[in-house]
Amino acid sequence: xxxxxxxxxxxxxxxxxxxxxxxxxxxxxxxKIKLMERMLGAELTAHLGYEEGKDAPPDQSNRRNGTxxxxxKSQDGEVPxxxxxxxxxxxxxxxxxxxxxxxxxxxxxxxxxxxxGLTVRDIRAHLEDVYGLQVSPDLISRVTDAxxxxxxxxxxxxxxxxxxxxxxxxxxxxxxxxxxxxxxNKAVYVALGVxxxxxxxVLGLWIADNEGAKFWLSVMTELKNRGVQDxxxxxxxxxxxxxxxxxxxxxxxxxxxxxxxxxxxxxNFCSWKDRKIVAVDLRRIYSxxxxxxxxxxxxxxxxxxxxxxxxxxxAWRRAWAEVIPFFAFDPAIRKIIYTTNxxxxxxxxxRKSIKTRGSFPTEEAAxxxxxxxxxxxxxxxxxxxx
Numbered sequence: 575x576x577x578x579x580x581x582x583x584x585x586x587x588x589x590x591x592x593x594x595x596x597x598x599x600x601x602x603x604x605x606k607i608k609l610m611e612r613m614l615g616a617e618l619t620a621h622l623g624y625e626e627g628k629d630a631p632p633d634q635s636n637r638r639n640g641t642x643x644x645x646x647k648s649q650d651g652e653v654p655x656x657x658x659x660x661x662x663x664x665x666x667x668x669x670x671x672x673x674x675x676x677x678x679x680x681x682x683x684x685x686x687x688x689x690x691g692l693t694v695r696d697i698r699a700h701l702e703d704v705y706g707l708q709v710s711p712d713l714i715s716r717v718t719d720a721x722x723x724x725x726x727x728x729x730x731x732x733x734x735x736x737x738x739x740x741x742x743x744x745x746x747x748x749x750x751x752x753x754x755x756x757x758x759n760k761a762v763y764v765a766l767g768v769x770x771x772x773x774x775x776v777l778g779l780w781i782a783d784n785e786g787a788k789f790w791l792s793v794m795t796e797l798k799n800r801g802v803q804d805x806x807x808x809x810x811x812x813x814x815x816x817x818x819x820x821x822x823x824x825x826x827x828x829x830x831x832x833x834x835x836x837x838x839x840x841x842n843f844c845s846w847k848d849r850k851i852v853a854v855d856l857r858r859i860y861s862x863x864x865x866x867x868x869x870x871x872x873x874x875x876x877x878x879x880x881x882x883x884x885x886x887x888x889a890w891r892r893a894w895a896e897v898i899p900f901f902a903f904d905p906a907i908r909k910i911i912y913t914t915n916x917x918x919x920x921x922x923x924x925r926k927s928i929k930t931r932g933s934f935p936t937e938e939a940a941x942x943x944x945x946x947x948x949x950x951x952x953x954x955x956x957x958x959x960x
Contacts, residue, residue: 579801583651586601587811589601589632596723599911602731606652606653608907610653610655610669610670611655611656611657611658612659614655614667614669614670615654615658617665617668617669618638618658618660618665618667618669619664621660621664622634622636622637622660622755623938624639626638635661635662636660636661636662637657637660637661638660638661639659639660639661640658640659641656641657641658641659642656642657642659643656643657644654644656644657644670646670646674646675646684647675647677647709647841655670656812657670665696675713676689681721682716682748683685683701683711683959684697684701684717684718685717685718685721685946687700688718688942688943688946690817691732692713692860693719694714694932697709697713697714698711698714700864702934711936714856715833718942719751719938719942721912721942721943721946722748722938722942724945725941725942728945729778729779730800732787732800732801732944733767733777733800733801733802734767734769734801734802735802735804736770736802736803736804736805736806737767737768737769737770737777737802737803737804737805737806738768738769738770738806738807739767739768739805739806739807739808739910739911740765740766740767740768740805740807740808740809741765741766741768741807741808741917742763742764742765742766742793742808742809742810742811742820743763743764743766743811743917743921744761744762744763744764744811744922745761745762745764745925746759746760746761747759747760747762747928747933747934747940748760748932748934749781749933749934749936749937749940750933750934750935750936753938754924757933758783758784758935759787760781760783760940761781761782761783762779762780762781762940762944763779763780763781763782763789763793764776764778764917764920765777765793765797765923766909766917766920767777767877768894774952776920776948776951776952777797777802777951778793778796778797779941779944779948780793782942786815787815787816787818787819788815788819788913789812790816790819790820791819791822791823794822794823795819795823796823797823798823798824800848802824803818804824804826804827805826805827805902806827806828807830807832807899807911808820808827808828808829808830808834809830809832810829810831810896811832814830817829822905825949828899828902829896829899830896830897830899830911831893831896831897833897833905835923836889836893836897837853837856837860837889840852840889841853841887841891842885843865843883844883844886844888848882849885852879852883852886855875855878855879856873856875856886857948858871858874859871859872859875859890860897861863862901863901864900864901865898865902869886869894871888872890872891872894877886911944920951922947923947923948923950923951924944924945924947924948924951926945927943927944927946927947927950928944928947931943935936
């Protein structure tokens with residue numbers, strides 16, 4: 575559709591200042607109102623079957639019945655419009671539906687602000703400062719609650735039959751318990767899969783009181799119910815009983831302990847002045863070319879540090895069955911599985927979204943925000959390097 579120069583000149587008559595065009599009582603806002611009212615009038619004409627100002631068909635009882643005023647929230651602030659009515663109330667406009675109070679993607683704007691970590695109070699203040707809109711906390715909650723339906727569909731969606739790599743991790747957040755009404759530290763479980771095409775996909779999120787192998791077994795069962803038949807390599811953080819939970823559901827899976835988690839655990843035993851050199855010596859273990867060379871490097875490490883830090887080498891030996899699997903793969907694959915860096919980047923996105931929150935009032939509130947953070951994470955590039 576092309577608007578003629580003559581029509582534009584006619585519309586712009588009398589616009590001498592920026593506010594005459596863009597202000598609260600300017601041409602743009604007035605034009606939007608008039609166009610909406612004109613389109614609503616056209617909808618009613620199509621509904622009744624006769625033009626405004628003309629007589630209705632003699633055998634038709636339904637007629638035009640004036641207008642009702644309505645105030646819509648938009649990026650231009652509140653927009654007052656006159657909505658045409660019919661006598662029997664059968665007219666249901668499509669442009670501005672009955673009960674609708676927001677236009678111009680205001681719902682998406684509210685959800686976007688919520689996803690950025692703003693509280694309900696922050697969102698209200700932002701909408702009032704930027705758009706001059708006063709919205710109730712209840713309205714914001716209703717808009718963001720609509721995300722929960724999307725979460726349910728996402729959490730129940732069918733998954734691929736096989737994932738070469740799945741990385742499992744848990745974060746802890748303060749959430750008010752529904753039964754005791756006390757704020758507790760709860761575990762948020764996340765599973766990040768890497769598909770055969772090298773695409774990262776968050777398979778699901780789960781909230782529980784504690785991170786434990788028993789709950790992880792229920793997660794594995796759910797993944798199987800959603801279509802996953804096999805996981806080639808499962809990367810975990812060293813939780814006791816976790817490998818057994820995985821192999822109970824996926825017997826052929828190779829379980830790989832996250833080397834970075836193991837290194838961090840080892841450095842907890844060290845004084846600050848020794849941490850760098852201990853880290854360098856530990857790198858010789860996991861950067862070895864083969865499992866046998868890695869075992870030799872572990873022996874050398876123990877010979878050097880057993881007198882000062884006796885707990886480090888035994889910790890590696892206890893986890894050795896889950897440390898050595900990645901030596902069977904070439905360096906490109908090792909880069910993905912020796913660390914949970916892929917999921918750490920997801921965790922950073924989640925923590926950034928919730929950094930202004932002291933705690934969540936409900937598990938549903940936590941689920942909404944974490945899901946929106948995951949959605950933003952997946953939009954930002956999902957392919958694993960190499």
